[in-house]
């Protein structure tokens with residue numbers, strides 16, 4: 209493993225591209241391997257065991273490609289599998305969304321009331337609440353899940369009337385509870401930022417955990433002297449259809465995808 213080694217990033221679909229966009233802003237020279245498990249999308253309605261199995265397979269795929277760090281760009285996987293994945297990946301570090309999102313939310317909130325919108329599985333696990341309570345027992349956390357919103361994004365939607373209606377309905381309870389911070393607790397949701405912000409209004413900060421996470425990755429690479437300087441190559445693998453994923457990168461990535469490959473693992 210050296211500075212040229214890529215950072216491995218994975219998700220069930222296009223959600224993790226929000227993380228790739230942030231990585232490209234903060235660490236523009238880093239090589240990246242992105243893995244979208246499009247065939248098994250969605251993870252948010254699967255069982256814990258199924259999701260863990262998918263994640264382990266992807267992790268091994270990335271480790272074989274000698275990544276220098278792994279970003280679990282999926283909150284659902286992060287909510288159930290970080291200890292297991294960290295153990296398997298050693299000494300390669302594994303960065304999860306929930307841990308980053310919790311630290312970030314704690315920095316932002318003033319009234320200690322935090323809302324989270326995620327997949328149903330992440331919400332059912334109370335993953336953010338558990339992580340946040342470890343940091344500060346006085347916090348109040350209101351978690352809601354919506355698979356329909358995730359599915360809309362996976363189908364290429366960034367904003368429309370239906371997304372607005374769905375998000376508005378799901379966010380009423382946390383908003384009425386007086387939150388001042390709302391965590392986009394699914395990596396698909398930063399693509400719906402405009403929709404969510406319109407509902408949340410000016411008094412609620414809407415935050416994307418990956419903005420914080422990529423800074424932690426940068427810190428780690430700096431400390432280990434593993435920062436890459438040079439032209440970045442970013443490769444995208446999908447377990448779904450190549451053309452379909454390529455089309456989605458055109459919608460969601462801030463820059464053109466260099467190379468997209470279909471893969472079976």
Ligand code: DGL
Nearest residue numbers: 220223251252283284395
């Ligand atoms: N993007 C993922 C997350 O952050 C999972 C979406 C899904 O497959 O349901 O949870």
